[in-house]
Amino acid sequence: MRIRIKPYLVIILICLYTGENILGLDAVRLSDLKVKQTAIIHKVNRTLDGNLAQNDVVASRLETLGFVPGTKVQVITKGIFGGDPILIQVGFTRFALRKVEAEKIEINLEGAPA
Incomplete structure (x- = not known):
């Protein structure tokens, strides 16, 4: 008996096994x-504990500092x-x-799809 596996299932299984996030799940x-890894900022979570009514002051400050x-x-x-702490570089500025x-x-x- 032959088992057929769809190609998209193989990709999902590889992502789950390796811990990669290439599908954006x-x-x-x-x-x-x-360390020494680079990325592009997608968004800053501005809500406090999932409460949409409260804005997070720290997140707002991070955006003001350049984390956009x-x-x-x-x-x-x-x-x-x-x-x-983590030492992060944004442009020519470093933040802890x-x-x-x-x-x-x-x-x-x-290098990963958006």
């Missing part, structure tokens, strides 16, 4: 980026214990962000 966060969609970011280094702050920023990995 889950949001990749800036805090997940590895379409901007290229790179992780320069991470802290020794638990990777906190806590993991909690970096998790508010959704990114697209460079």
Whole structure:
């Protein structure tokens, strides 16, 4: 008996097995980026704990500092214990962000489809 597998199922299985996010099924966060890896900012989550009525002040401040969609970011280094804080470069400016702050920023990995 032969089993036929559709090509799109193979791609999904490869993504699940390797943890790659080439299909955009889950949001990749800036805090997940590895050292020396670059990405493009997709969006900054401005809601506080999923509550649409409250705006997150930290997220608003991140956008004011230059973390806006379409901007290229790179992780320069991470802290020794638990990777906190994370040194991020946006343009020619470097910022030290806590993991909690970096998790508010959704990114697209460079070379991956948008």
